[in-house]
Amino acid sequence: MSAERFDRFVERRLYGPDGFYTVGGQAGRRRGDFITSPEVGPLFGEVMLNACLSWWEEMDSPEPFTVVDLGTGPGTLLRSMDLAIQGRADHEGCRSWRLVGVDLAGEYGNGELPESLEQAVIVGNELLDNVPFRVLQIGEAGPGELYVESGREEIRPLLDIDSAAARVLGLPGAGELAPGTRLPLLDEAHELVQGLLDRRPGRICMIDYGESSTSSLAERGGWMRAYREHQRVEDFYGESVPCDITTDVAVDQLPSGAVVERQEDFLRRHGLEALVAEGREYWTAHASRPDVAAIRMRSRIAESDALTDSAGLGSWLVALWRGQ
Numbered sequence: 001m002s003a004e005r006f007d008r009f010v011e012r013r014l015y016g017p018d019g020f021y022t023v024g025g026q027a028g029r030r031r032g033d034f035i036t037s038p039e040v041g042p043l044f045g046e047v048m049l050n051a052c053l054s055w056w057e058e059m060d061s062p063e064p065f066t067v068v069d070l071g072t073g074p075g076t077l078l079r080s081m082d083l084a085i086q087g088r089a090d091h092e093g094c095r096s097w098r099l100v101g102v103d104l105a106g107e108y109g110n111g112e113l114p115e116s117l118e119q120a121v122i123v124g125n126e127l128l129d130n131v132p133f134r135v136l137q138i139g140e141a142g143p144g145e146l147y148v149e150s151g152r153e154e155i156r157p158l159l160d161i162d163s164a165a166a167r168v169l170g171l172p173g174a175g176e177l178a179p180g181t182r183l184p185l186l187d188e189a190h191e192l193v194q195g196l197l198d199r200r201p202g203r204i205c206m207i208d209y210g211e212s213s214t215s216s217l218a219e220r221g222g223w224m225r226a227y228r229e230h231q232r233v234e235d236f237y238g239e240s241v242p243c244d245i246t247t248d249v250a251v252d253q254l255p256s257g258a259v260v261e262r263q264e265d266f267l268r269r270h271g272l273e274a275l276v277a278e279g280r281e282y283w284t285a286h287a288s289r290p291d292v293a294a295i296r297m298r299s300r301i302a303e304s305d306a307l308t309d310s311a312g313l314g315s316w317l318v319a320l321w322r323g324q
């Protein structure tokens with residue numbers, strides 16, 4: 001096989017005919033000790049429902065209204081939100097919402113993006129880290145770009161600096177990176193979010209691991225990782241078994257205008273603590289004869305700890321754009 005630019009290699013390995021997601025990769029996969037937030041338990045969906053309710057109200061409570069979970073994977077977030085909606089007697093309005101899961105991988109998702117996004121909000125949890133990305137490398141004589149040739153890395157001089165590469169190499173701090181430093185080029189993720197913004201949705205909320213700037217990501221290193229069956233894969237260039245290839249997300253490469261905060265703060269701002277207090281109270285009242293609801297309520301305490309862990313999911317970044 002001839003040399004492939006790295007993003008094309010990632011695209012083929014994730015979404016090609018034998019790709020990780022095409023053959024049924026586990027979307028709720030582990031990262032070290034972590035799983036994705038919706039997979040931790042139903043609490044994340046409860047809080048996301050609160051967030052969606054606040055955006056819906058800020059948008060003057062449009063009807064119909066759609067919540068799109070983009071890159072929904074097995075759809076766990078929407079199932080939790082659906083369950084939470086049934087329990088919200090105080091918010092009758094959300095009972096008529098459409099919850100739509102959209103995914104590139106054929107076996108996932110229950111729908112497509114609505115034609116008009118003006119009465120919709122779009123949520124993407126751990127989506128952007130899975131969008132194919134290019135890799136640049138700073139060199140003494142100018143930048144180079146990563147290609148894959150016969151299962152091996154090859155850095156080719158970037159002779160013709162295209163606009164996406166120029167934008168990233170021109171970001172604050174990028175000019176001071178030492179030769180040999182690599183940085184991700186997230187042009188496809190940028191295009192994906194920009195394409196959505198152009199359709200003027202109510203809100204776009206992207207949640208992912210990463211850093212606010214490309215230069216801090218590049219300096220820190222370790223931003224590209226691969227997984228297979230819950231384990232890190234160090235050499236993922238071999239063709240034999242599909243694996244998941246991901247990048248940390250550098251928010252300064254995404255369209256401007258997002259308000260960015262850590263997941264921990266986002267969840268607290270949208271009522272996490274009240275939900276946990278309610279869980280604790282319910283559990284205390286039912287602990288002597290616990291029913292299923294009591295077990296679920298007690299589980300909120302441990303789920304909250306995992307979702308706000310500042311060394312894990314709590315440190316994920318939440319980027320929120322207002323499309324209108």
Ligand SMILES: C[S@@+](CC[C@H](N)C(=O)[O-])C[C@H]1O[C@@H](n2cnc3c(N)ncnc32)[C@H](O)[C@@H]1O
Nearest residue numbers: 021027028036071072073103104105125126130
């Ligand atoms: C890591 S999984 C996250 C699944 C789920 N959101 C969660 O948090 O558990 C990423 C998912 O994004 C999907 N995906 C990647 N690019 C996409 C795109 N452009 N449009 C829709 N889905 C996409 C993949 O197929 C995969 O199922």
